[in-house]
Amino acid sequence: MQTHHRGLRTFCSAAQHLSFKKAANELSLTPSAVSHQISDLEEELGTKLFKRMTRRISLTHDGSVLYGEINHYLRAIDEATNKIRKQATRHPLLVQMPEFFASELLMPRMSRFSDAHPSIDLQIEGLGITDDHNPAADINIVLSRKTPKAIKVAKLFPIRYVPACSLAQKEKWEHEGIKELTAIRRATILLHKARPDAWNQWAENAGIADLRPKKIIYVDSMFALSRAAEQSVGIALMPLPVSQDWFDSGSLVALHDSHLVTEDYYWLALNGNSNKRVALTFWHWLIDTFNQ
Incomplete structure (x- = not known):
């Protein structure tokens, strides 16, 4: 028989707080639901894990042994799943631009965008005069008198x-x-x-x-x-x-x-390989911030 992770997690929370009520608050459950899950776990294991008294609870010997053995494993599992969950909600965005534009205009204002869009991870790639434009970039900021070739372009300023x-x-x-x-x-x-x-x-x-x-x-x-x-x-x-x-x-x-x-302008160029929703979020912020 395999013990359910949910019951073990509920047990660890109750054991840490020595309170079904505090465990319920931590897990967004009712105290009754916590009590039922603990009872089910005790029945499954064939032993009492808590001593239940009028106004408090305490761990039995078996409860102390179980808590000491599994608590750090459950914490590691929670940390790993939270890490994966956070990574799954991150949105990387590669933006290439002239180095002077990046240092003088973008970086002093970058915190505004980061604060407004915490899930977007910007990768800023500086462009020197001898560098080629990176075709893998989601957005290029280009200094040119000619309109760049891209699926979407916009002028920023001359x-x-x-x-x-x-x-x-x-x-x-x-x-x-x-x-x-x-x-x-x-x-x-x-x-x-x-x-x-x-x-x-x-x-x-x-x-x-x-x-x-x-x-x-x-x-x-x-x-x-x-x-x-x-x-x-x-x-x-x-x-x-x-x-x-x-x-x-x-x-x-x-x-x-x-x-x-x-006749030189700074241009925005949106490339076809980009995550369109995320790229357009930064695109519109750039236009609102720098368009003159």
Whole structure:
């Protein structure tokens, strides 16, 4: 004869609390149901497990032996089943995006989504300038002037660039009486490898002829470029609104009023292999959060 797990679990709860009423509260049963299950277990085992007194109960010798032998096993079973149950309700979602977007825009706001959707496990994959788009991603965030190929796409916002440097560097030039355009010509230019013509385009847009910087440093990381500008290594064309926090915090200041407005947009791309319900939940949150 095989003893039912339910009866053993009820017994362990009653043995732990030494109370049928407290066991009933823990198991969402009535005290009568607990008493019946204990009686059935005692009948099945052929021995009394509790001494029943007017206002309390206590374990018999056999009850103490049984409790000591099975309690840790039942706890292990409950923990394992709860773990499996929780895993079965998790929803992984792989999202690929440019690293600078992830660090500057998404991560500072990520707790809002996580708090609202605790069952969705986001896997954020940063995309460098030489990386290929991951076809296994549920959602791609893409910086492009062309519409991405996907089953569903949406524009988030356009990108514009502004020349920027550290506050200390700008104050130094102002103290020396050096005008903005002269400073740009004399300064070290920080240039992102993915946009080799950006400074020339900005100069043309600003009406500056023959921009010949003193020195050029090429980098392949927006974060490295931003940090270099912050440390007064040179001046950089910073993308807005992605880098807005650098300006709000005072880490960087604009060096010139002229912005380079581009045809580049951040796009959302939903792929066909995604869990559509879960992916659309994050999709709509991204649009509500970042669409401009």
